[in-house]
Amino acid sequence: MRAAIFERFNQPLTVREVPDPACPPDGALVKVAACGVCRSDHHAWSGNDPDVVLPHVPGHELAGIVIETGPLCRGFRTGDRVTAPFILGCGTCPDCRGGHPTICDHQHVVGFSAWGAFAEYLPVPRADFNLVRLPETLSFELAAAMGCRVTTAFQALAYRARLRAGEWIAIHGSGGVGISAIAIACAMGARVIAVDIRAEALDLARAAGAHEVIDATAVGDPGDAVRDLTGGGVHVSVDALGITDTFRNSIRSLRKFGRHVQVGMPVGPHVTVPLPLLELVYSRQIAICGSRGMPAAHFPPLLAMVEAGSLDLSSLIRRRIVLEEAGTALAALDRYSGAGITVIDRFTVAT
Ligand SMILES: [Zn+2]
Numbered sequence: 001m002r003a004a005i006f007e008r009f010n011q012p013l014t015v016r017e018v019p020d021p022a023c024p025p026d027g028a029l030v031k032v033a034a035c036g037v038c039r040s041d042h043h044a045w046s047g048n049d050p051d052v053v054l055p056h057v058p059g060h061e062l063a064g065i066v067i068e069t070g071p072l073c074r075g076f077r078t079g080d081r082v083t084a085p086f087i088l089g090c091g092t093c094p095d096c097r098g099g100h101p102t103i104c105d106h107q108h109v110v111g112f113s114a115w116g117a118f119a120e121y122l123p124v125p126r127a128d129f130n131l132v133r134l135p136e137t138l139s140f141e142l143a144a145a146m147g148c149r150v151t152t153a154f155q156a157l158a159y160r161a162r163l164r165a166g167e168w169i170a171i172h173g174s175g176g177v178g179i180s181a182i183a184i185a186c187a188m189g190a191r192v193i194a195v196d197i198r199a200e201a202l203d204l205a206r207a208a209g210a211h212e213v214i215d216a217t218a219v220g221d222p223g224d225a226v227r228d229l230t231g232g233g234v235h236v237s238v239d240a241l242g243i244t245d246t247f248r249n250s251i252r253s254l255r256k257f258g259r260h261v262q263v264g265m266p267v268g269p270h271v272t273v274p275l276p277l278l279e280l281v282y283s284r285q286i287a288i289c290g291s292r293g294m295p296a297a298h299f300p301p302l303l304a305m306v307e308a309g310s311l312d313l314s315s316l317i318r319r320r321i322v323l324e325e326a327g328t329a330l331a332a333l334d335r336y337s338g339a340g341i342t343v344i345d346r347f348t349v350a351t
């Protein structure tokens with residue numbers, strides 16, 4: 001099969017023939033129809049993910065068609081239109097059996113701990129547990145574009161924060177996952193405040209449905225500004241960036257008993273942050289939880305929102321490219337990624 005591969009970190013991807021993957025006995029072989037290009041792929045490519053072993057094929061936001069199933073796969077057959085979360089669970093450990101494959105100790109992370117979907121075919125192990133059937137009305141490109149940022153935001157709001165209609169929510173950082181969180185929170189009937197330091201990000205936040213926007217550079221303390229605006233603070237606050245400032249602003253935005261969700265992945269100097277334990281956790285009794293990925297079992301309610309039209313993701317895809325352009329698109333993510341998603345939608349040589 002053809003795959004976009006890198007032999008060394010930070011070196012250009014090359015598209016070349018590699019051996020076709022085998023179908024796992026309990027899995028399915030998926031012919032990739034679309035794959036998103038994400039900042040996390042850049043992270044893997046630049047050598048910042050300890051799971052990545054060279055040479056490597058990135059790509060974790062995929063959708064496609066099942067072309068083969070293993071003898072132990074019961075729920076899928078050739079021709080099924082599918083997607084999969086980027087964290088694949090083992091399906092048998094207590095965490096997976098409890099419905100929580102995103103914390104599985106034996107997880108297989110597509111495009112990180114194994115080769116990803118910048119390729120013609122992707123083997124998906126334990127398909128009955130990990131594959132997700134797509135509605136006929138949902139395009140492969142949109143399903144791929146939802147694969148990481150949208151699903152991560154949905155898991156954080158619907159399952160970790162348990163956001164309810166009518167509640168206030170603040171979203172700190174209007175990058176890809178932040179904009180997804182704004183659109184989902186609006187669709188869930190929450191009242192949304194977007195906080196960012198860039199004017200263009202706040203414009204995108206407004207376009208995604210944010211009811212209020214706060215320029216963090218124009219107010220003394222963004223947490224105080226959110227609490228003033230809401231008469232005491234938001235019920236739910238999200239750090240969609242993972243840096244010390246947005247974490248602090250997020251927990252300071254909360255009302256008593258408020259729930260903070262950490263969605264942005266902290267790296268470098270931000271992995272350990274100060275926490276006002278007495279003022280916020282003990283006295284105001286806030287809750288702090290983390291969120292990473294989304295289990296396959298949580299796709300149906302998200303897909304239903306898209307099918308019903310209550311969550312409009314039509315502006316999500318910014319650019320469609322061929323496999324040969326994946327390396328350039330990946331390298332460009334060094335800079336601010338913006339809200340739109342680039343999707344690879346052609347994998348074979350044009351004839
Ligand atoms: Zn497991």
Ligand SMILES: [Zn+2]
Binds near residue numbers: 039061
């Ligand atoms: Zn991603």
